Each structure stands twice: as structure tokens, then as C-alpha cells.
Amino acid sequence: MLKLTKIISYALIAFWIAFAFNLLQPFDGNWGVGIHWLGVVMLVVHAVELVLVYSKLKAAGHASLKDIVAVLAFGILYWKPIIKS
Numbered sequence: 001m002l003k004l005t006k007i008i009s010y011a012l013i014a015f016w017i018a019f020a021f022n023l024l025q026p027f028d029g030n031w032g033v034g035i036h037w038l039g040v041v042m043l044v045v046h047a048v049e050l051v052l053v054y055s056k057l058k059a060a061g062h063a064s065l066k067d068i069v070a071v072l073a074f075g076i077l078y079w080k081p082i083i084k085s
Contacts (some may be wrong), residue, residue: 001081005077012074016038046075060085 017040045049049070057063057071062082070078 009016009074009077012077015042016073042075043072049075049079053083056083 002023015035016039018035020033021027022032022039027035051070053071054063057067060082062079067078
């Protein structure tokens with residue numbers, strides 16, 4: 001399971017890099033539009049996750065800016081192991 005989590009994390013990093021490049025210089029055709037809207041939807045979903053789990057993260061001592069950015073980028077992959085422990 002740990003290997004799958006790492007693979008998904010690396011895929012998310014690659015996606016967020018593509019999203020950032022797409023914001024700076026939009027890709028041609030449907031790729032640019034698709035990446036843009038997928039990124040917006042993911043940011044909204046992860047922002048809702050952050051609102052829902054922030055108090056638990058704060059109680060676990062993980063409420064810094066680094067933790068907030070990690071939740072916005074990786075979502076449940078980041079906060080679930082923290083809350084479990």
C-alpha cells in the first residue's frame with residue numbers, strides 16, 4: 001500500500017506542475033481546458049477536506065503552512081496517516 005501511495009503522490013506532483021505550467025502558458029486544445037478544470041475541482045475538494053480536518057490536524061500539531069499546502073496538494077494521502085497516529 002505504501003508503494004501505491006508513493007506512486008499516486010508522484011503523479012499528483014506531476015499534475016500540479018502541469019497545472020502551474022498551464023496557468024502560465026495554456027496548453028493547446030482540450031488538454032489545457034481539461035487540466036485547468038481538473039485542477040480547480042481538485043483544489044476545491046482539497047480545500048473542503050482542509051476545512052473538515054483542520055481541527056484534527058491542529059490537535060495533532062500539524063497546522064503549519066507546510067501542512068496546509070500539503071493537504072491542498074495531496075488531500076487524504078497527507079492527512080489520513082497523521083490523524084491515524
